[in-house]
Amino acid sequence: MDNTDIALRAEGICFAYRDKEWVLRDISLSIPRGKATMIMGPSGSGKTTLMKVLAGILDPQRGRVEVLNHEIGKRTRRSLYSLIGYIPQQLGLVRNLTSLENVLMGALGRCGHGRVMLGLFPHHEIEQAQAALDLMGISDKSSEKVFRLSGGQRQRVAIARTLLQRPRVVLADEFVSDLDLDLASEILRLMRQVAEREQMTFIANMHEPQLVREFADQVLLLDHGELVRGLPRHGLQGQPSAEVFQ
């Protein structure tokens, strides 16, 4: 693959939370630009840890990560943050703010961090935040405080916030875990439309095989911190994901 076709590249990543207790072991991968890559693996296999390393939140002890051809490091981290939308497994919403205010957090990178109060966001940003909630089918909840929402509604607020950020790469940890299958499928379909339109790269941890089959362009399987299947060199790249589950 040409460098311009790759959104994210990791080489020889090793990560341990504690001295030499390796949670990620020598992980190398390439994520194609503008496509959906899904990461599967048993609980505790290191999926969240890998997401955080790829998003530049955790520093690996060994190896390197490149996002859009820039290595993540001390100097580049800040500028890369605006390109990367990260949706944590716990969603990272502010419970006491409304849905709309949470979505507007996605615009902070453009509007300045002093503007946390709703009234200080430019009108067009508020309109776009409303539109993102509408796209997620929860515009009626825009002035509801997040702690009053269901798990699935919160998940959609978190997705809308990330869309407002207009990232080049979205890393989502358990993207649609609290949604029923039909709604999850509908939201993934919408995400794919947005991703195609904006050439946005989408990477998600996902445990529902049906959704992976339906939406993944590439599947990576993690087991005990090792990538066991799905590296491009194993020939998965660009092939139907159903092959993985045979």
Ligand SMILES: Nc1ncnc2c1ncn2[C@@H]1O[C@H](COP(=O)(O)OP(=O)(O)OP(=O)(O)O)[C@@H](O)[C@H]1O
């Ligand atoms: N902050 C931490 N400190 C120490 N160990 C951790 C920490 N976070 C995770 N671990 C350990 O690292 C391993 C991988 O955890 P991780 O959260 O990456 O797994 P996961 O694949 O995302 O699991 P799940 O599917 O349950 O979310 C686990 O053994 C876990 O106990």
Ligand SMILES: [Mg+2]
């Ligand atoms: Mg996890």
